[in-house]
């Protein structure tokens with residue numbers, strides 16, 4: 001799933017300019033970066049932000065500089081007018097040309113692109129991985145999903161146009177994001193003194209908002225620990241602010257629609273052709289790094305479905 005979503009976001013952010021080797025190097029660079037840091041705030045990804053001291057080991061510096069070199073080349077090509085696609089880098093470059101006062105130089109553009117790349121693929125990969133796990137354990141849901149895909153996409157591979165009809169696929173993704181929010185902890189720092197409920201918050205305090213806990217609170221979700229995609233069907237919605245897999249407010253995830261549609265479509269395309277099975281006795285344990293992933297990965301077997 002990580003390979004798939006890295007490929008998708010790479011094409012969306014960098015167009016087709018990133019060679020296969022370049023894409024692999026960027027993905028691997030980010031992977032090694034992620035394994036070397038342990039931060040709860042995805043905004044601090046590459047230590048670009050001055051806010052949080054990130055442990056800077058030579059290995060960490062090497063993975064960051066490897067990513068920088070490759071992305072810089074793509075950005076420079078676009079700045080020199082050698083990009084002609086609708087990739088995000090090209091859009092950022094065009095925006096800079098229209099608004100020179102933004103003063104977005106190569107470094108700023110590279111940081112924007114790197115952030116979008118990183119924010120936009122780990123999260124979707126984690127969502128899809130957890131969705132396969134849950135479906136493998138809840139085959140009655142999988143059956144409804146398969147029936148829906150057969151009904152809506154009887155003679156074709158699912159496309160963006162099918163998404164409005166793929167209610168089960170959407171509900172499975174929404175329920176997966178509830179039980180396993182890829183960003184399980186959101187960190188904020190209080191600008192000034194405040195009061196939350198009966199707690200006094202001092203200026204500069206770190207406030208952690210924990211979707212993992214909110215989403216599993218019985219008062220907000222009946223049978224909170226159970227996988228029940230039906231709760232999101234037929235217009236079913238969560239109480240405002242009790243369901244925040246994409247955060248909320250001014251820093252809500254700008255990739256919300258992109259990520260949701262991508263996850264729904266990847267799920268539908270793959271589920272049309274395969275069943276994914278996790279061994280009954282596999283010990284699956286969530287681990288919180290930058291994103292919430294199954295510790296040690298999720299070993300699965302793929303089973304080709306009968307022709308649909």
Ligand code: HEM
Pocket residue numbers: 041042043115116119120121123124127177181182183185186187244245246247250251252253254255256258259260263
């Ligand atoms: C299922 C998929 C996704 C989930 C669950 C998700 C979740 C989140 C969350 C919770 C945040 C806020 C983090 C915080 O404020 O501490 C965030 C930020 C962000 N996301 Fe996503 N995201 C997803 C997909 C994407 C995609 C596909 C993109 C890009 C195309 C993206 C780009 C970003 C960016 C750039 C930020 C930082 C925004 C800022 O700091 O203002 N995300 N995401």
